[in-house]
Amino acid sequence: MKIKKWLFYASIFLKKNKIFLPRIESEILLSFVLNKSKFWIYEFYENYLSIIQLKKLMELLKRRINGEPISYILGFCEFWSLKINVSSLTFIPRPDTEILVEHTLKKIRFDTKNILDLGTGTGAIALAIASEFNKLNITAIDIIPELINFAKKNAKKLSINNINFIQSNWFSNLNNKKFDIIVSNPPYIKYKDYLLLEKSIKFEPISALIAEDNGLSNFNSIILQSTKYLNNSGWIILEHAFNQSNQIIKILQKKNFKNIKTCLDYNGKERITYGQKI
Structure with missing residues (x-):
């Protein structure tokens, strides 16, 4: 089968199975199996695929229509223009x-020295920050x-050397070290909301998604302990x-944080709230 014919049928197959952007995902899977760029694929549009390549592509298509996220299929995703390896263990x-x-x-100033990333997972947030400020x-x-x-393997692959990775239950192993900025994307989904999410989410580790107390338990723990680990004028960014910003603002206010603000994501929804220790 020629490349162009496979792309045509793969796109139809994914579309029938309600996969968003079926043509783009077909191109991504083909590029992955052939280890070629999208430009190469269209330059050699008339080339034939081997039996082995077709078999591998069909395996990947079946995994995709079963709901497995394409990032798990590929073993990586792009974040902050960095190629971050992922696996079924990682969010x-x-x-x-x-x-x-x-x-x-x-929030980084000339005198900012130490930043803490709580719940690093793949390391994506820390790696993105480190890539800008080495x-x-x-x-x-x-x-x-x-x-x-x-x-650690992601950091080594990206040749990023200014991150210290530590196993810790939030602040438990930090030995009272102080930071200028604490940043975190903790689990925050309510269990009842988790049950309603699309099936691809169910492939990701539940421990990285769900939190007790209507999704607020981790924010309570992080904010209530954070003042011991933040320098004066330091920031916490969450x-x-x-629909959680109002509750988070109240927790921050309870711990006397100032200059509290909530910011929108790319879809215009409240997504980030930060406050400053004064």
């Missing part, structure tokens, strides 16, 4: 989390040892669900 970094990175970068000292923690090793 897939979302484009909206780049908003969290943007607001963190805006002189900063960044600490990235996660409670799961396998994720710490995974994030990603949350679109």
Whole structure:
């Protein structure tokens, strides 16, 4: 079968199975199997695919229509223009989390030295910040040892050397170290909301998604402990669900944070809330 014919039928197959952007995903899978660029694919549109290539492509298409996220199929995703490896052990970094990175970068001043990323997962947030400011000292923690090793491998692959990865249950292993900025995208989905999410989400580790107390338990823990680990005038910057900002603002106010603000994501929904320790 020729490349152009496979793309035609693969796009129809994905569309019938309600996959968003079926043509683009067909191109991505083909590029992955052939290890060629999209430009090459269209330059050699009339080339024939081998039996082995067709078999592999069909396996990937079946995985995709079963709901498996394309990032898991490929083994990587793009975040902040960085190629971040992912696996079924890791949460897939979302484009909206780049908003969290943007607001963190805006808070960095000439005297900013230490930044903490709580719940690093793949390391995406810490890696994005470190890629922009290689002189900063960044600490990235996660409670799961396998994720710490995974994030370390991502850092090594990207030749990023200014991140210290530590296994820790939030602040438990930080030995009272102080930071200028604390940033976090913790689990924040309510269990009843999780049940209503699209099936592709169910492939991701539930521990990276769901939180107790209507999704607020991790924010309570992080904010209530954070003042011990923040320098004066330091910032805490949090990603949350679109309907959680009011509760998070109240928790920040309870701990006497000032200059509190909620910011929108790329879809115009409330996504980031930050506050400053005064």
